[in-house]
Amino acid sequence: MTHHWRTIDFRPAPPGWHIVHLTDEDLYRHALPGWLIQEDDGGDRRVVIGGVDEDGEVRPALIGLWNVSAWYVAGPDDPDPTREEVEQERARRRGEAAKAAERRSSAT
16 A cells, blocks of 8 residues: 655754764764654554755655665764774665665666
8 A cells, every 4th residue: 555644743853863874985964853743644644754855844854765875863862883883884885786786787
C-alpha cells in the first residue's frame, strides 16, 4: 500500500540537537529544526526528522535516502564520532555505491 503522508504538526527540537552530515571530504552539522508529525489518508501517523530545504521550509530530512550526506541525528550531549567511526561509515558508503553500480551494470 502506498502512503501519501501530509504534515499535520511540527515539534521543535530543543537547542543543541543537530543532523550530522558526512561527505568524502568533510564532517559537518546542521541544526535540527524539529520533528514533523505526519498522517496518511487512512489515519496512520508517523514522526519524521525535519530538515530545512533550500527554500527555507521544514520538510522530512530523508536521512540515508536522497540526502546522501546526512548521517545521523545527535543530541546536545552526544560526542562527536571518532575518526575510526567516520572512516567505517565512509567505507560502508563506498561499498553500497559499488553494489548499486554493479546492480545497474548487470541490469543492462
